[in-house]
Amino acid sequence: MMLLKAPRQILREIEREGGDIDRIQARLKRELARLRTQLEKELRNFLSDKRNVSKGDRLSLATAVKTVRELDRMLIDAGFPEFLDSRTEAFGELTRSSLKYFKNLGQAYKLSDVSLDAFDAYIRLTEATLVTEIQARLLSPIKTALFQSSFGSLSRDEALSYVSTIADNIPLSRVEQTLDWAFESFQRAVTAETADRLGLEIFQYVGPDDALTSPQCQAMLSVNTHGAEGMLFRDEITTDLHEDLVYDPLINGGHPNCRHKWVPVSTEYAESQGFRLQ
């Protein structure tokens, strides 16, 4: 009988220990969530407070991003990657807050070479194009990496390392390919954004024409609807240009890893190349 009682006691002990661990974990989660909320609140307050940029000081968005990145690392280390998805979603809002902050102070929308077009392109790309084209598990970390690389100080190697850590069950080559694609698309999206702002309607397809050039890129380089090779109105730049085009050519070129780009040009330049407006 005693022998039967001992295992029950042990089981009860284990059960109690397990309960304690669950409680500790739940408490840790609550504390981390509180910390995250607090940090984001502080960041937003900082972003919207004019006093923080007195005497010509500029908001260091890179510092803010670095702080958030530290929090990301902490969440991963603590074994709570599920928090990361909801947390990184806040970047869209953070970007908008930053823009508002810059606008309030009448400051240039830039950090180094970053422009308003770049911010707008980031928002459009991450909220539209990437959402439909990148697999769900990679989306959040890629959005974060793109933001931190473009507006912060994260290097491309660090970005790859960051994304692959989070998406650890996805092959590295796949992660790298997707990340490269996001970076390439971002530069084209910035250009498209500039064209929108300037109201430029004519684009020229530029890039190498050699043995490696894909049939769809060759088709776009040589398309001649208006008297000038590789030049089209924006509305005409669609996947209808070639059967192998899958993604919007203005943002993606001919395909992932494409060396080409649609560049907006002035009417004067287009006409000098033989482009007929009518």
Add this chain to the structure above:
Amino acid sequence: MAFTFRIEAKTLKLDEGQIRKGLDFARIGEEELRSTEARIRKELEKGRNVDGARLSPYSSSYLRAIDAGLVKGKSPGHRTPNLSATGEMLNAMQTKPLKDGAQIFFGGQHKANKGLKARRTLNPDGTIKRVPKKGVRLKKPVGSSRAVSNAEIAAANEAIGREFFGYGAEDLKRIEKRLDKEIDKILQSIVKTE
């Protein structure tokens, strides 16, 4: 690595106020810089700069690597120095408005150690093999996570004789014509309103 488009309205010998009010230098500048970007790209495909001058050829070791199919983005036998292996640097050309003009620059970072070309530019001591002449010095310790920007890659190319980033005579002629057209518009509107 950037160049700018600025206009001194005084040189136009017209009332500066009227000209400044009517001419949107920033917009015109950005539009013409984008057009210049397209021309830079078109000429580069022929291995030339915007003035038609041939760019310094690739080194013999790089050409051997191209012919051996070791350079990503370069087809064997295609030896034209078009500065386009992955297209990453050239596709990163962006413009932005300034107070009285516009600027074209290379945005973003270059993917580190991508392809043979990036690796071969590093010396064993971690510095770039050829040090640019015009005050642009690239130092990237091997294995460092510091990103090399597309602007730095472009500057390094310029420094070794591949001066591709700038206006050509044709661009200046086009811009002059454009300004004439814009000033004509302003003069016509002044005549109408007066």
